[in-house]
Amino acid sequence: MASSLDAILRPRSIAVVGASRQERSIGREILHNLVEYGYSGALYPINPNASSIHSIKSYPSLLAVPDAVDLAVIVVPRAAVAGVVDDAVAKGVRGLVVITAGFKEVGEEGGREERALRDKVRVAGIRMVGPNCMGVVNTDPQIRMNATFAATSPRAGSVGFMSQSGALGEVILARAQEIGLGVAYFVSMGNKADISGNDLIEAWEDDPRVNVILMYLESFGNPARFAAITRRVTRKKPILAVKSGTTAAGARAAFSHTGALAGAEVAVESLFEQCGVLRVGSMSEMFTLATAFAHERLPAGNRVAILTNAGGPAIMATDACVTLGLDVVELPAATQAALRRVLPAEASVRNPVDMIASADASRYAAALGILKSEPQVDGLLVLFVSPIMINAVEVARAIIAAAKEARQPLLTCFMGKEQGQQGIEELRDAGVPVYPFPEEAARALAGLERYRRIRERPEGTLPSFKVERTRAETALRGAAAAGRGDLAPEEVGDLLAAYGLPLAPQRIVGSPQEAVAAAQALGFPVVVKALAATLVHKTERGAVRLDLRTGEEVAEACRAMQQALGATPFRYQVQKMVRGGKETILGVARDPKFGSLLMFGLGGIFVEVLKDVIFRVLPITDVEAREMVRGIRGHALLAGVRGDTPVDEEFLVEALLRLGQLATDFPEIEQIDINPLIVSGRREASFVVDARVRLAPSAAAAAGGARPLGARRAGGAAGPAGL
Numbered sequence: 001m002a003s004s005l006d007a008i009l010r011p012r013s014i015a016v017v018g019a020s021r022q023e024r025s026i027g028r029e030i031l032h033n034l035v036e037y038g039y040s041g042a043l044y045p046i047n048p049n050a051s052s053i054h055s056i057k058s059y060p061s062l063l064a065v066p067d068a069v070d071l072a073v074i075v076v077p078r079a080a081v082a083g084v085v086d087d088a089v090a091k092g093v094r095g096l097v098v099i100t101a102g103f104k105e106v107g108e109e110g111g112r113e114e115r116a117l118r119d120k121v122r123v124a125g126i127r128m129v130g131p132n133c134m135g136v137v138n139t140d141p142q143i144r145m146n147a148t149f150a151a152t153s154p155r156a157g158s159v160g161f162m163s164q165s166g167a168l169g170e171v172i173l174a175r176a177q178e179i180g181l182g183v184a185y186f187v188s189m190g191n192k193a194d195i196s197g198n199d200l201i202e203a204w205e206d207d208p209r210v211n212v213i214l215m216y217l218e219s220f221g222n223p224a225r226f227a228a229i230t231r232r233v234t235r236k237k238p239i240l241a242v243k244s245g246t247t248a249a250g251a252r253a254a255f256s257h258t259g260a261l262a263g264a265e266v267a268v269e270s271l272f273e274q275c276g277v278l279r280v281g282s283m284s285e286m287f288t289l290a291t292a293f294a295h296e297r298l299p300a301g302n303r304v305a306i307l308t309n310a311g312g313p314a315i316m317a318t319d320a321c322v323t324l325g326l327d328v329v330e331l332p333a334a335t336q337a338a339l340r341r342v343l344p345a346e347a348s349v350r351n352p353v354d355m356i357a358s359a360d361a362s363r364y365a366a367a368l369g370i371l372k373s374e375p376q377v378d379g380l381l382v383l384f385v386s387p388i389m390i391n392a393v394e395v396a397r398a399i400i401a402a403a404k405e406a407r408q409p410l411l412t413c414f415m416g417k418e419q420g421q422q423g424i425e426e427l428r429d430a431g432v433p434v435y436p437f438p439e440e441a442a443r444a445l446a447g448l449e450r451y452r453r454i455r456e457r458p459e460g461t462l463p464s465f466k467v468e469r470t471r472a473e474t475a476l477r478g479a480a481a482a483g484r485g486d487l488a489p490e491e492v493g494d495l496l497a498a499y500g501l502p503l504a505p506q507r508i509v510g511s512p513q514e515a516v517a518a519a520q521a522l523g524f525p526v527v528v529k530a531l532a533a534t535l536v537h538k539t540e541r542g543a544v545r546l547d548l549r550t551g552e553e554v555a556e557a558c559r560a561m562q563q564a565l566g567a568t569p570f571r572y573q574v575q576k577m578v579r580g581g582k583e584t585i586l587g588v589a590r591d592p593k594f595g596s597l598l599m600f601g602l603g604g605i606f607v608e609v610l611k612d613v614i615f616r617v618l619p620i621t622d623v624e625a626r627e628m629v630r631g632i633r634g635h636a637l638l639a640g641v642r643g644d645t646p647v648d649e650e651f652l653v654e655a656l657l658r659l660g661q662l663a664t665d666f667p668e669i670e671q672i673d674i675n676p677l678i679v680s681g682r683r684e685a686s687f688v689v690d691a692r693v694r695l696a697p698s699a700a701a702a703a704g705g706a707r708p709l710g711a712r713r714a715g716g717a718a719g720p721a722g723l
């Protein structure tokens, strides 16, 4: 894949088609930028009405160029694009960057033209960026290509930047320049008709010039491919993403908790999390993290030492570190003693190490000389507020020297007036991350640590349990054949049992007498519930009775239900009472784009009020299932607080994986709510007490099983072709 993008990222010759004679026009600016930036290959302006543009010989069409053209940047009016692409095909051009707008983004007709364009280049084996984009940059000294119309001349560095918004691309380049963040590549992807973010991630995966990949995304073309690629690439280099364009969760029938809580946003969030992509909340946070990722190694853990010449910023840094999960450790006694020897008596040496305002370069050097090899410290935050009497440049140089030798990543915060500016420049040039505020430096260090954990987490496996697939199919087909969207309780029971999800022992019967007999067969105590399709709030309607201990109590409960429900026809569900344990909720909801989402949380008020749930996009690995169980805020309640027995975590992990397998095997299931699954210290005493399953409308409508049910496991989850 990387090589197929070479014509775009590393072209040996470029034609600018639509290089205008007009100053300040887009075509002219692109040509100008290519020249100004010092493009290393041959340049061919194409314009039917001129013989030279920008002092370079021009040609009336691509076909008139005497030599080979690797890349054509197309900047002609929309109506002329198709003709230029025909010429490009005929000429044997290998890559296109289509700047021209007016395609998919303007409506149906534009969309048709865009598809035609894509088909044309795909047939010809040409790769294309755009249309509707701002261009491409490669700062490699061997290439030096700035094929954009941005006003900023990009600085070379180690960031691979892709943006779905052209306008933001311009802002990104300007800001990167301002803070001294260098880019290896910048690609404005435009409408992503051919080349997608996924293609670029793959192209940069093994590119030694790229240390970190940054994405500004508005939409996903193919989440399944994104997941497969990013799972792999984030083990090699960090990917940071800003995802905007959040749509409303989408009106879903409030059939289940899972359905109500799942939304497009949840899917994106979960997918990033699972694949190790660091989602950042804003462009500013992206720059903060990117500055650190561009240069720094990863910390070995979360223990931080803060070195400062001022108290206030150190307190801010400490607060930020702690909030972000970093540990501002107390330094070992021997280290404190060593610091004492080189610092004045007023200094504080515990951590933060406050050297007070008189600290000059030699004092920074002496303290860093001790901290840089401290094995109890995984990251160093060095703060400097520029006092008038201290030479800030010398301080910066002392920090640079220490950063080169330190065993830990070292991040700085340089605050203060103009005399600090040169120091900041020198730090930047030396590749030491430098920030204006302490909390930003802390956030960046926390980002490095977050990525370390991502990289070190085990890959996990996608287990496949032995299940009774035919039994599940029969249950689903039964509901579909009857045109029922919601499965009957017996069908739900069969489906769950087929996938090894233990339902509390139960009988469904039609009369109070049968209910008593069922209770006797099951063994007391039991629960009796009234079952009717129209019955929703069962407890409020008096349709649930718990902890019934004798036949008489069961008979009485049935009578009370008959009275409460009046004319409503119903059946009795007699279930063995499950005692003790913790209520959890497990669920599945389908997202039209991302496929099935699996949910886990604590049941009862925890889901109702606190919404303490976690989602993952299916399929999930055993490691991810465990992360789900441990990832909810209330996990301590499952792990056992105040002497409580911890619940059987293995059982929960397995239950999630089995439910995931069920949802993956049968994509026609739209929602499942298992609420609650009561889990205790032993799997033998853990049961599903209530569950509901809904089919997708299309599956329910396909009565009689005209369509085969279930997904073919071997085939995998194929996403939409192309993007």
Ligand code: COA
Pocket (backbone or CB within 6 Å): 017, 018, 019, 020, 021, 022, 025, 026, 027, 046, 047, 048, 049, 050, 060, 061, 074, 075, 076, 077, 078, 080, 083, 084, 099, 100, 101, 102, 132, 133, 134, 165, 166, 167
């Ligand atoms: N081959 C070569 N050159 C051609 C051509 C063809 N088939 N057809 C036209 N040209 C030349 C024109 O002669 C003109 O050069 P000139 O000024 O020297 O005469 C040049 O191409 C540009 O044509 P023009 O009609 O002036 O178009 P324009 O500059 O007003 O607009 C675009 C062209 C591509 C900029 C415009 O159509 C567009 O899409 N703008 C939006 C771009 C955008 O925002 N992209 C997304 C960014 S995020």
